Amino acid sequence: MNGPLNPACAEVERVLIYRLGSLGDNVVALPSYHQIARAFPRAERRLLTNIPVHRKAPAASAVLGDSGLIHGYIAYPIGLRSLSSILTLRSEIRRFHPQVLVYLGSLRGFPAALRDKWFFRFCGIPKIVGVPQSRSDCKRRRISGTTYRESEAERLARGIRDLGAFDLEAPSSWDLNLTDAELHRAKETVSAMNEARFLAVSLGTKAQANDWGEANWTALLSRLAAHLPDYRLAMVGADDEADACSRASIAWQERAINLCGLLTPRESAALFRSAELFIGHDSGPMHLAAAVGVPSVAVFSARNFPGVWFPHGRQHRVIYHQTDCAGCELVTCIEQQKKCILSITVDEVFDAVLSQLSRNPAEGRIASVLG
Template structure:
């Protein structure tokens, strides 16, 4: 077991938004195992909202993705400022959740009493030895869509003798009052009163998205029977173009908040929905974190590793032996046959089952 005197810990996750959100149970498990501990996070700056306001996160430190593009002097100043901020916290424990070299460098510089990281996939004996010398303990990473990402994160704590409990493994996301007010105003302006179904059909990687004509058919089926549908999507040009194409195919107009929301506001919008219909993307994980039932369509990505975590759900897939392949569509064409094969009727049936099950 780790020293019971651990007062302060740093959890490092330098990845994308969903990856960072899925680290939440690490903070909760540490807080439960070490009463009074302060736990900080080190993440990329654009992902910070995934953890701010989390009840078990004391401070969120960030690295800018653009720092590498700065001149050498500006870059050195940025990293030196971060190092000084971290050093001042005097960490007893560092939990590094990827094989990113930043975590190894900061661990060597900060010299905590205990540190843990995943076994490295770095190539070369020299790199392997340097990685091993940077940490006190290494944990194995079980890949191949055989273990959920949350469990993989928690394996870091299991490796040093801290076991999660049933109460410490839930995802948490706190939108905050300002985001909740902003979303309420935007829904009112869009004419949405009362409960609604939220459809977030896009992903940062569009090969994960259901074909636009099939999503249009599902939404038409919902609006035809009187369901109130709200659309959301990230403000990136490719996602906004996808949404524009979708809207031209709809028989009836729907409320559209695509490109208008911060991450906190998106979480608030999801929290107020009867259910979310989407794909393997950040909103699916946000739904789990705010306990909104979710119907998630999975094609080339792995539903065991990335599926909705501990929330009422339906995961809809097609029985293709090649999935999950993780590829940008079949043959690299950007279109995944395993998503094309999913019929709108199946998704509608899954949603209806979920709404009855949850009484929403």
């Protein structure tokens, strides 16, 4: 880092932003993207990011769309190792000729951060903002007096503090800048449900360790169908989740609409704005729902420490059981057989849903259930 910038200076015409990941990774970076846009309002802003290969991991462009926060993309090949691929990427970055690099990298340790810094120096970028300056910068901070760790959104904001302070609690920090077409698509879907009150549900997750299981979801949704006769259900997710969602929501019969694969991530976010509640795993759709201000009931594994990937805001109910293996960061859990998330009962989630539906909207809160 070269010290504090005068970020709104007119001579900054090209800014490169480094952020890898897919749906949830980019939603939690929204406050940082907004701050970068405010700091460099006249600059062309391009995002250096990976193109996910998993169908449940939409690319950054599917999240940011026509928001105006990002003007273009440069593909970052995952597993960048060979000299030829490094030089090819360097050439593409140099063709853009960025004057500033804003680093929104994940936590991979101080040596990795230093390697990233020297690569961008090698690309000829004169100013770099956000690269960790010490080993302590590469550690997620603990929330005083709790078992919680700072959220990813908070960590990213801390990293680019040289661009100025900003309010993570302001709704504008999470604005997806949805287009009229996206809002209209959501309105059509709500109209198809006869403007009824509805729950938005997503069963999908990329990580096996985060999956609560179809049997649990089927039991939960069956109980809710009987208890909430005046509600409808909107199932949202990737196209390959459609069959599982149909099975899990069978008790709702004609009151359920299966939208898996039919809406883009941004259209899903527009739809969530009209939902009474979002219910789902620790997932990208959960973060989309939080971004548009919809309360949620989120079923979490303990693969990450509490707070890191919780939905932002105090209106959510997070169900998380603390176990002795918490923080393992495993994508697939075999040895412990997912004992953290599978210890969560249908009764717990059912009660949390009813509690959220009966909440006083004026009472902001985050009520995490810790085992």
